[in-house]
Amino acid sequence: VTVRNRGGRAVLADVARQAEVSMSTASKILNNVASVSVRPQTRQRVLDVAAELGYRPHVTARALAGGASHALALLVPELTNPVHAKMIRSAFRTARDLGYTVLVAEDPAGARTDDSFADLVAAGHADGILIGSARPGHPLVADLRRRGIPHVFVNRPVPGSGRNVGMDVAAAGALAVAHFAGLGHRVVGHVGGPADLETSRTRTLAFRTAARRFGLTEAPVSHVPFDERSGAEAAEALVREHPGLTAIYATSLGQAVGVVHTVHRLGLRIPQDISVLAYDDLPLAEFLSPPLDTVAMPLTELGAAAVHALVEQIGGAEPADVQVPIAPELVLRGSSAPPRG
Amino acid sequence: VTVRNRGGRAVLADVARQAEVSMSTASKILNNVASVSVRPQTRQRVLDVAAELGYRPHVTARALAGGASHALALLVPELTNPVHAKMIRSAFRTARDLGYTVLVAEDPAGARTDDSFADLVAAGHADGILIGSARPGHPLVADLRRRGIPHVFVNRPVPGSGRNVGMDVAAAGALAVAHFAGLGHRVVGHVGGPADLETSRTRTLAFRTAARRFGLTEAPVSHVPFDERSGAEAAEALVREHPGLTAIYATSLGQAVGVVHTVHRLGLRIPQDISVLAYDDLPLAEFLSPPLDTVAMPLTELGAAAVHALVEQIGGAEPADVQVPIAPELVLRGSSAPPRG
DNA sequence: CTGAAAGCGCTTACAG
DNA sequence: CTGAAAGCGCTTACAG
Numbered sequence: 124v125t126v127r128n129r130g131g132r133a134v135l136a137d138v139a140r141q142a143e144v145s146m147s148t149a150s151k152i153l154n155n156v157a158s159v160s161v162r163p164q165t166r167q168r169v170l171d172v173a174a175e176l177g178y179r180p181h182v183t184a185r186a187l188a189g190g191a192s193h194a195l196a197l198l199v200p201e202l203t204n205p206v207h208a209k210m211i212r213s214a215f216r217t218a219r220d221l222g223y224t225v226l227v228a229e230d231p232a233g234a235r236t237d238d239s240f241a242d243l244v245a246a247g248h249a250d251g252i253l254i255g256s257a258r259p260g261h262p263l264v265a266d267l268r269r270r271g272i273p274h275v276f277v278n279r280p281v282p283g284s285g286r287n288v289g290m291d292v293a294a295a296g297a298l299a300v301a302h303f304a305g306l307g308h309r310v311v312g313h314v315g316g317p318a319d320l321e322t323s324r325t326r327t328l329a330f331r332t333a334a335r336r337f338g339l340t341e342a343p344v345s346h347v348p349f350d351e352r353s354g355a356e357a358a359e360a361l362v363r364e365h366p367g368l369t370a371i372y373a374t375s376l377g378q379a380v381g382v383v384h385t386v387h388r389l390g391l392r393i394p395q396d397i398s399v400l401a402y403d404d405l406p407l408a409e410f411l412s413p414p415l416d417t418v419a420m421p422l423t424e425l426g427a428a429a430v431h432a433l434v435e436q437i438g439g440a441e442p443a444d445v446q447v448p449i450a451p452e453l454v455l456r457g458s459s460a461p462p463r464g
Numbered sequence: 465v466t467v468r469n470r471g472g473r474a475v476l477a478d479v480a481r482q483a484e485v486s487m488s489t490a491s492k493i494l495n496n497v498a499s500v501s502v503r504p505q506t507r508q509r510v511l512d513v514a515a516e517l518g519y520r521p522h523v524t525a526r527a528l529a530g531g532a533s534h535a536l537a538l539l540v541p542e543l544t545n546p547v548h549a550k551m552i553r554s555a556f557r558t559a560r561d562l563g564y565t566v567l568v569a570e571d572p573a574g575a576r577t578d579d580s581f582a583d584l585v586a587a588g589h590a591d592g593i594l595i596g597s598a599r600p601g602h603p604l605v606a607d608l609r610r611r612g613i614p615h616v617f618v619n620r621p622v623p624g625s626g627r628n629v630g631m632d633v634a635a636a637g638a639l640a641v642a643h644f645a646g647l648g649h650r651v652v653g654h655v656g657g658p659a660d661l662e663t664s665r666t667r668t669l670a671f672r673t674a675a676r677r678f679g680l681t682e683a684p685v686s687h688v689p690f691d692e693r694s695g696a697e698a699a700e701a702l703v704r705e706h707p708g709l710t711a712i713y714a715t716s717l718g719q720a721v722g723v724v725h726t727v728h729r730l731g732l733r734i735p736q737d738i739s740v741l742a743y744d745d746l747p748l749a750e751f752l753s754p755p756l757d758t759v760a761m762p763l764t765e766l767g768a769a770a771v772h773a774l775v776e777q778i779g780g781a782e783p784a785d786v787q788v789p790i791a792p793e794l795v796l797r798g799s800s801a802p803p804r805g
Numbered sequence: 806c807t808g809a810a811a812g813c814g815c816t817t818a819c820a821g
Numbered sequence: 822c823t824g825a826a827a828g829c830g831c832t833t834a835c836a837g
Contacts, residue, residue, distance in 0.1 A: 134814060145824045150816060160822060182589050183533065184814030186524045187829045202552055202568075208544040212570060224589070227543075227568050229553060248523050248565070351751040377748075384751040407718075410692040410725040412753045475830060486808045491832060501806065525830030528813045 133176035142172040149173075153180070182224075195223050195433060196249040198230040198263075200256040200279075204349070205405050206376070206422060207255060210278065213426030214253065221434050223250075230256040230263075251433045257281050259319050273436040275445075277429040280321050286442035288429040292322060295418045295451040296329030297336075299372040299400050302416075302453055304337035306370075306461045308398065311342055312361035314354055314373040314382060318346035326374055326402070341365060347378070354381025362389060362397070369462035370398040376405055379415055383458075398459035414456035421449035474517035483513040490514075494521070523565075536564050536774060537590040539571040539604075541597040541620075545690070546746050547717070547763060548596060551619065554767030555594065562775050564591075571597035571604075592774045598622050600660050614777040616786075618770040621662050627783035629770040633663060636759045636792040637670030638677075640713045640741050643757075643794055645678035647711075647802045649739065652680055653702035655695055655714040655723060659687035667715055667743070682706060688719070695722025703730060703738070710803035711739040717746050720756055724799075739800035755797035762790035 139149040144165060152161065152169045172178075186192040197214055199207040211227055218225045226249060251273035257264060257280070264281055267274045280287035303311045313330045316323035327344050334342035343365050347353035354373055358381060362368055371386075373379040379401035386397050393399055393413050401408065404419035424447045432445050480490040489502060493510045513519075527533040538555055540548040552568055559566045567590060592614035598605060598621070605622055608615045621628035644652045654671045657664035668685050675683035684706050688694035695714055699722065703709055712727075714720040720742030727738050734740055734754050742749065745760035765788045773786050 135816095136814080146815080147817080147824055147826095151823095154816085156817095158822080181528075181814050183524050183527045184829090185816075187522075187528050187813085187831085188815040188817080190816090190829070192524065202543065202549040203546045205544045205546075208542070211543055215570065229556065351747055355751060380748065380751045383753060384755075387753050406692055407721065410696060410721045412724060412728050414725075476832095477830080487831080488808055488810095488833080492807095495832085497833095499806080522830050525813090526832075528815085528829090529831040529833080531813075531832090 132181075133173075133178045134181070135178070137176055138169065138173050138178050141176070142169040144169060153178075191250050191437075192248060193223050194249045195225050195251055195253060195430065197225050197227045197253040198256045199227065200229075201231055202227070202229045204377075205407070206403050209405075209422040210255070210426040210429075213423040214430050217427040217430040218434075221430065223430070223434065225253075225430075230254075232256075232258060251275075251437045253277050253429050253433055255279060257321075273433060275429055275433045275436065275442070278322065278425060280325075280444075282321055284442075285444060286432070286436070288425065288432050288445045288447075289322075290420050290422075290425055290447045291450060292325050293329035293332075295402060295420065296326050296372075297333040298418055298451055298453060299402075300330060300333035300337055300339070300342075302400065302459065303370045303372070303398065304339065306398070306459060308370040308462050309340040310365055310367040311339055311370045311372060312358075312365060312368050313342065313344045314357045314361070314371060314378045315344055315346045316349055316374050323374065330372065341367065343368070349375040349377050351377045351381040351384070354378030355385045356381070358382040358385040359389070362386070362391075368397070370400070370459065372400045372402070374402045376401050376403050376408060376415070376417070379408075379417075380411065383411065383413075383415070393458050394460035395463060398462075400459055404454045408454070409456060413458050416456055416458045417454045419452045419454050421447050421451075424449050473522075474514075474519045475522065476519070478517055479510065479514050479519050482517070483510040485510060494519075532778075533589060533591050534564050535590045536566050536592055536594060536771065538566050538568045538594040539597045540568065541570075542572055543568070543570045545718075546748070547744050550746075550763040551596070551767040551770075554764040555771050558768040558771040559775075562771065564771070564775065566594075566771075571595075573597075573599060592616075592778045594618050594770050594774055596620060598662075614774060616770055616774045616777065616783070619663065619766060621666075621785075623662055625783075626785060627773070627777070629766065629773050629786045629788075630663075631761050631763075631766055631788045632791060633666050634670035634673075636743060636761065637667050637713075638674040639759055639792055639794060640743075641671060641674035641678055641680070641683075643741065643800065644711045644713070644739065645680065647739070647800060649711040649803050650681040651706055651708040652683055652711045652713060653699075653706060653709050654683065654685045655698045655702070655712060655719045656685055656687045657690055657715050664715065671713065682708065684709070690716040690718050692718045692722040692725070695719030696726045697722070699723040699726035700730070703727070703732075709738070711741070711800065713741045713743075715743045717742050717744050717749060717756070717758070720749075720758075721752065724752065724754075724756070734799050735801035736804060739803070741800055745795045749795070750797060754799050757797055757799045758795045760793045760795050762788050762792075765790050 139146045149169050152166050215225050255277045257276045275286045275288050277288050280289050315327045345357040347357045371382050373382050391397050401415050401417045404417040408415040408417050428445050428447050436442050480487045490510050493507050556566050596618045598617045616627045616629050618629050621630050656668045686698040688698045712723050714723050732738050742756050742758045745758040749756040749758050769786050769788050777783050
């Protein structure tokens with residue numbers, strides 16, 4: 124007899140009863156616990172009954188009993204940023220393959236960070252946290268470590284944490300400078316991210332190092348937020364203060380949109396007067412006026428690597444820094460060219 | 465004595481013991497259950513102890529015991545779309561104010577929708593679902609209704625469901641046509657969304673109705689996906705097939721970006737040759753070349769209304785259609801002007 | 806009105 | 822190797 128309760132849902136007891144095994148055995152079979160060695164026939168019977176009843180383990184009960192929620196919390200600085208969307212998507216997929224669910228939350232820089240994120244874990248909602256929104260003095264950072272909660276930093280590293288999952292950001296900067304230098308540019312401006320973010324500093328350092336190596340005459344840098352407006356303002360200052368400037372490397376697509384806006388507003392042309400290159404490749408870049416050259420970063424691999432690292436940590440492994448072993452790539456669409464003259 | 469267990473977390477039993485009340489009483493006080501009427505002094509003692517111990521209810525246990533997870537699942541068609549980000553943010557905030565957590569998931573049109581979403585609820589992860597990704601034949605739609613799971617449709621209605629939370633989409637179309645007609649345009653093209661989405665049909669209907677009312681000579685419509693490339697292709701067809709066309713109203717910012725791309729590629733100017741207007745206002749619009757005129761929709765209010773409707777439904781209220789009572793507004797930045805000649 | 810007890814649906818030592 | 826029993830941390834009828 125098919126027995127059900129609670130709104131028609133079959134529970135483990137139903138499966139066990141109908142398959143004529145104990146709940147323990149049913150549980151172990153359904154969870155692929157190695158120690159159980161029932162006859163193949165019995166195992167199959169349990170599986171069949173579970174399928175027939177449409178049995179779904181109640182995650183909440185499972186979490187309470189087993190001490191694990193099989194969920195990961197993912198914090199991003201802003202949902203709006205398509206860059207994060209790409210990483211999030213990949214994190215979702217990877218997590219699912221590993222038997223985890225991902226809960227995304229937005230953790231904007233401005234907001235007071237209440238302790239609700241650490242509580243996600245403390246309260247049994249998640250087994251660990253992927254932090255894509257790290258910044259210096261973030262209250263969460265110290266708190267998580269102190270409370271021994273599994274966590275990794277994605278994309279925005281926390282120096283010395285020993286749990287950073289990142290990409291070869293330095294290679295991106297070198298690639299950008301090499302590209303411009305190869306075209307013959309001597310004065311290249313860099314619109315960098317906020318100075319207090321480690322990612323920004325790393326990108327800038329890589330840019331400066333490469334600028335020196337390639338013998339650029341000037342390599343002015345400005346540090347501003349990642350949005351369009353900030354990019355526009357930074358570009359204006361760069362162009363004004365460096366008359367010889369013929370190229371700009373922006374550290375986000377948003378900033379690059381602002382750069383283009385300013386260049387046009389100043390009556391200059393892209394790429395004839397000023398070449399523009401953006402960090403991160405997204406579909407939007409192709410349809411801007413003009414279409415933008417970009418450095419494509421391995422964001423999909425980043426999301427996957429972060430989930431793997433976190434799940435290993437939850438499994439008891441020591442935290443470790445991870446760098447995605449995929450090199451950034453140039454995507455050229457015509458927003459850069461040799462300087463005039 | 466401060467007693468704790470499980471990784472330093474205080475549990476209800478700790479609070480009860482230290483405050484010298486029963487767990488039942490502690491639970492009721494902490495949950496503001498009306499029926500409990502202890503001395504104010506006792507109540508305060510419990511509250512103080514809970515604060516002192518940093519007590520956080522274990523959501524998983526609470527969900528299992530009480531039958532409610534106090535979490536809502538929110539499905540959006542794609543995380544990348546900033547429009548959804550705005551709504552999501554608002555949903556988060558509203559939910560928090562009502563004592564709920566929101567779990568966001570991406571539910572892209574292409575993907576086979578496994579039953580994992582309904583399972584979010586069935587498995588005790590969420591008490592209800594906000595569906596922003598509805599489309600005809602979506603397996604989830606029938607399933608949720610059959611299983612009696614609380615849910616509402618946000619932004620993309622399901623006709624006849626009686627649980628749609630939406631905005632005055634028709635007003636947006638009328639506003640767009642009125643704007644162009646007022647400038648003197650006679651042939652206005654409309655880049656609409658996918659024809660199988662009810663939202664798209666409603667927007668198109670509103671556009672056509674207004675076009676008739678304002679006596680436009682021609683009002684060609686094309687139905688394409690919301691992305692940049694589709695907008696670009698649609699614009700090309702519209703311009704080619706309607707030589708007198710002087711204005712285009714696109715139904716997403718992404719499409720509008722594509723429209724601009726095409727107009728430029730054809731060697732035409734904005735707004736001198738073709739005026740462009742986009743549905744949905746976002747920061748990006750201001751920094752495009754040229755900055756885009758838009759119809760701003762009340763997305764923040766939409767997210768809030770959806771959460772309220774769902775929570776009421778969870779509370780036992782009958783589902784009902786809701787329309788956010790805030791009118792769309794024109795945001796003008798110079799991408800539209802009177803037609804030449 | 807209060808507290809002891811049962812129970813939410815599972816997992817996992819532990820005894821057989 | 823298997824199954825009975827305890828227990829995860831709460832809430833909520835139910836008896837006092």
